[in-house]
Amino acid sequence: MLKGILSVLLVLVTLSSAIGKPEKTTPKKEKRIPQTLSRGWGDQLIWAQTYEEALFWSRSKNKPLMVIFHLEDCPHSQSLKKAFAEDKDIQKLADEDFVILNLVYETTDKHLSPDGQYVPRILFVDPSMTVRADITGRYSNRLYAYEPADMKLLLSNMQRALKFLKTEL
Amino acid sequence: MLKGILSVLLVLVTLSSAIGKPEKTTPKKEKRIPQTLSRGWGDQLIWAQTYEEALFWSRSKNKPLMVIFHLEDCPHSQSLKKAFAEDKDIQKLADEDFVILNLVYETTDKHLSPDGQYVPRILFVDPSMTVRADITGRYSNRLYAYEPADMKLLLSNMQRALKFLKTEL
Numbered sequence: 001m002l003k004g005i006l007s008v009l010l011v012l013v014t015l016s017s018a019i020g021k022p023e024k025t026t027p028k029k030e031k032r033i034p035q036t037l038s039r040g041w042g043d044q045l046i047w048a049q050t051y052e053e054a055l056f057w058s059r060s061k062n063k064p065l066m067v068i069f070h071l072e073d074c075p076h077s078q079s080l081k082k083a084f085a086e087d088k089d090i091q092k093l094a095d096e097d098f099v100i101l102n103l104v105y106e107t108t109d110k111h112l113s114p115d116g117q118y119v120p121r122i123l124f125v126d127p128s129m130t131v132r133a134d135i136t137g138r139y140s141n142r143l144y145a146y147e148p149a150d151m152k153l154l155l156s157n158m159q160r161a162l163k164f165l166k167t168e169l
Numbered sequence: 170m171l172k173g174i175l176s177v178l179l180v181l182v183t184l185s186s187a188i189g190k191p192e193k194t195t196p197k198k199e200k201r202i203p204q205t206l207s208r209g210w211g212d213q214l215i216w217a218q219t220y221e222e223a224l225f226w227s228r229s230k231n232k233p234l235m236v237i238f239h240l241e242d243c244p245h246s247q248s249l250k251k252a253f254a255e256d257k258d259i260q261k262l263a264d265e266d267f268v269i270l271n272l273v274y275e276t277t278d279k280h281l282s283p284d285g286q287y288v289p290r291i292l293f294v295d296p297s298m299t300v301r302a303d304i305t306g307r308y309s310n311r312l313y314a315y316e317p318a319d320m321k322l323l324l325s326n327m328q329r330a331l332k333f334l335k336t337e338l
Contacts, residue, residue: 031213032212032213032215034205034206034207034212034213035205035206035207035215035216036203036204036205036206037203037204037205037206037218038203038204043201043203044200044201044203046201046204047204049206049218049219049272049273049274050218050219050220050272050274050276051219052274052275052276052277053273053274056274103218103219104218104222105218105219105221105222105225106221107219107221108221
C-alpha cells in the first residue's frame with residue numbers, strides 16, 4: 001500500500017538533506033509554545049492547513065489562493081516573512097480576498113514548482129484551480145521569489161490574481 | 170492544469186455540505202486567536218502540518234504516524250479531543266514515539282479511509298508507509314472510531330503500532 005507516493009517521498013528526503021535538517025528538536029523540559037498555522041506570516045489571518053483544504057476553500061469561496069513556500073531556518077524566508085507580516089495593505093488584501101496557505105514542505109503537485117522547488121516562493125492559484133504561472137516576481141532565475149523590497153510588486157501581483165481567468169465555471 | 174484532482178475536490182465539496190459548514194466566519198472586528206496546529210489535541214505536542222510532511226517525518230525518524238481526522242464543530246470529535254488531550258499516558262507516548270497529525274480535511278489517499286470517511290477516526294501508518302488497517306477500535310460499523318471511554322484501547326493500539334511491520338526497510 002501507499003507505494004505510489006514512495007518516489008515523491010524519496011525526492012523529499014533528498015531535498016531535505018540538501019537544505020538542512022528542519023528544526024523539530026525542542027528541548028524536552030521547556031514548555032513549548034503551541035505551533036501556529038500562520039508561522040508568523042500574519043497571526044490575524046485565517047490560514048488553510050493543507051493544499052487540499054486551500055483548493056476547497058478557493059473553489060467554494062471563489063477567491064484566489066496564495067501559496068507561500070518557506071523554511072523557518074532560511075534567512076531569506078525570514079526577512080520576507082517580516083516584510084509580509086508588517087505590510088498592512090498586503091495583510092488586509094490577503095485577509096479579505098484570498099485563501100492563504102504557507103507550507104514548509106512541498107506538495108505532490110508539480111504545477112506548484114514551475115521553475116523548481118526553492119524558498120521563499122509565492123504562487124497564485126485561480127479558483128478555477130489553475131496555477132497562475134504567469135504571475136511572477138522580478139528575478140528571471142527564480143520566477144516566484146520575492147524579497148522584502150518587492151512588497152509593492154507582490155501587492156500588484158495579488159491584485160492581478162484577483163482578476164480571474166474565468167469569472168464563472 | 171490540475172484537472173486530475175477536480176473529482177477529488179468535488180467529493181470534498183459534497184462531503185462538506187453533508188457534514189455541515191466548516192467554521193471560518195470569525196467576526197471581522199474581534200482580535201483573532203492565532204490558529205494552532207494542535208487544535209486542542211495537545212498544545213505541548215509537535216504536530217505535522219500536512220500528510221506529506223508527516224510521512225516524511227515518520228520515515229526519517231522511524232516512528233509510526235498517528236492521523237486523527239476530526240471536525241471542530243462535531244461533538245464526538247470534541248469529547249474525544251478532551252479525553253485525548255487530558256490523558257497523560259497518551260500525550261507522553263505520542264510526544265516521544267509518534268509522528269502526529271490532526272486533519273479537518275480528508276487527504277487524497279484512499280488508504281486513510283478503509284471503511285469510509287467519518288469523524289472522529291484515528292489511523293496508524295507504519296514507517297514503511299503502510300496504513301495499519303489492522304489496528305482498529307471497538308466499533309464494527311466504524312472500525313477507526315474511538316470514544317472518550319476508549320482511551321485505554323487507544324493507548325494499547327498505540328503500543329501495537331510501535332511494533333513495526335518491518336524493522337528495517
